[in-house]
Amino acid sequence: MNCPNFENQIALYVGNDLPAGEIPALERHLSECEACRQFAAEMGECGQEVRMLAAEDFDDAVYALLRAQVLHQISLQEPKRSFWQRWLGFPVVRLAFASLLLAVLVWPVASLWRSQPQLGPGAQMLSGQKLNPPVPPDVKKNEAQPSIESAMSAPVTKKQPSHLRRSGTAISAKVKTITEPVETAMNPVPGSEAMKTTPVGPPIRMEIPTADPNIRIIWFANNPTESGNPTT
Amino acid sequence: MFGEFSFSAMMALLEAPESAPAQPLTATVIARAKAGDRDAFEQLFIRYQRQVLRTAARMLGNFADAQDAAQEVFLRLHKYLHRFQEEREFSPWLYQVTANVCHEIAAKRKTAQTVSFEQERETGRLENLPGGHDVEASYHAEQERKIIAEAIASLPEKERMALILRDLQGLETSEVARILGSSETTVRSQISMARVKIKRFRDRLKL
Numbered sequence A: 001m002n003c004p005n006f007e008n009q010i011a012l013y014v015g016n017d018l019p020a021g022e023i024p025a026l027e028r029h030l031s032e033c034e035a036c037r038q039f040a041a042e043m044g045e046c047g048q049e050v051r052m053l054a055a056e057d058f059d060d061a062v063y064a065l066l067r068a069q070v071l072h073q074i075s076l077q078e079p080k081r082s083f084w085q086r087w088l089g090f091p092v093v094r095l096a097f098a099s100l101l102l103a104v105l106v107w108p109v110a111s112l113w114r115s116q117p118q119l120g121p122g123a124q125m126l127s128g129q130k131l132n133p134p135v136p137p138d139v140k141k142n143e144a145q146p147s148i149e150s151a152m153s154a155p156v157t158k159k160q161p162s163h164l165r166r167s168g169t170a171i172s173a174k175v176k177t178i179t180e181p182v183e184t185a186m187n188p189v190p191g192s193e194a195m196k197t198t199p200v201g202p203p204i205r206m207e208i209p210t211a212d213p214n215i216r217i218i219w220f221a222n223n224p225t226e227s228g229n230p231t232t
Numbered sequence B: 001m002f003g004e005f006s007f008s009a010m011m012a013l014l015e016a017p018e019s020a021p022a023q024p025l026t027a028t029v030i031a032r033a034k035a036g037d038r039d040a041f042e043q044l045f046i047r048y049q050r051q052v053l054r055t056a057a058r059m060l061g062n063f064a065d066a067q068d069a070a071q072e073v074f075l076r077l078h079k080y081l082h083r084f085q086e087e088r089e090f091s092p093w094l095y096q097v098t099a100n101v102c103h104e105i106a107a108k109r110k111t112a113q114t115v116s117f118e119q120e121r122e123t124g125r126l127e128n129l130p131g132g133h134d135v136e137a138s139y140h141a142e143q144e145r146k147i148i149a150e151a152i153a154s155l156p157e158k159e160r161m162a163l164i165l166r167d168l169q170g171l172e173t174s175e176v177a178r179i180l181g182s183s184e185t186t187v188r189s190q191i192s193m194a195r196v197k198i199k200r201f202r203d204r205l206k207l
Helices: A004-014 A020-032 A034-053 A060-077 A083-087 A091-115 A121-126 A148-153 A193-197 B007-015 B027-034 B038-060 B063-083 B090-109 B118-122 B135-153 B157-168 B173-180 B184-206
Strands: A204-209 A216-221
Touching: A004 A020, A004 A034, A004 B184, A020 A034, A034 B135, A034 B157, A034 B184, A060 B038, A060 B063, B027 B038, B027 B063, B038 B063, B038 B090, B038 B157, B063 B090, B090 B157, B090 B173, B135 B157, B135 B184, B157 B173, B157 B184, B173 B184
Parallel strands: none
Antiparallel strands: A204 A216
């Protein structure tokens, strides 16, 4: 071939790799140059033989062996999961485990909340809570009701609580009847000054000495109700 | 599970014959394989095993090295599949991994062996090509094929890679350029030089 400058172009041309802009010039040259036409024909044959190699393939057994080797190596590389990791991989087991954990955490809190006693006003006062007494909706002056002063001076007889009266109770104290003036009015006069400032008085306080002089039971009772009976 | 065919992998094998060109995989299979699904990984393996092993064998010119390369490619695929960006095409990405592995193995080996698939054909590992019944014609075709295979194996590495991807794997020049990390002009130059060298090699041996 006398046109070595065209060799690479022809090599690309037979493989459809020559840029479109260069094709007309090369085809013009090929139409004029017999040697280059011969070269292009041989190059085309050679290209066909190269492409025939693409049909060559390995036996299926070769691929099966390759696959087995690779997958075996991958299985060796993967970290082995423990018993718990394997079991926790199941969604059902995971859900059951989460439910159990939640129950264990919630149960003590719920039982504690249930067993907590309702605090009366006295206990609320002792524990520093604000009293939130109900205000009578319509307070009218009632002359028949005793005045706050008389109520303050009236003795209040308190009975021993029922659980202390039971025999065999650990606290078998001699219960003194408290006959001290209470600090609050049992029946305050509605509309009076005391009622306005303190609609509900502080709780009734009882002190119960026990056999042990160092131990005294202090008992607080709720404010009197409308009927005048204190509730503990 | 591993080392044996799973049912889904077998079904994929039946649905997509290995001899057929690799069809683009659904994003689901790749996503499942990325998430660690072994069956999906086996589907990927079966779909691309021929592409990888044949490319490696042509690039390295040696069956043992090609087997090592293919193993390494699939091990890397398993390890680094999570890095694959699903908006890209999978096949060129795998070609890129194959080319890199072959380059590393060739660099370790230093000198490229000019042995093609002849040994494998003799040992029965290569499937026979469909040919005519004429013994003389078959012999002639066999000699031609052997010469071409040796010519390819004798090429410089970059030219060989470019030619294999373009002429044997049938990729576009732009794809070859992306896989090899070169410009299209460079790849075109490598391909043209490789073709001219193969022709010269063939002319020399046929004389």
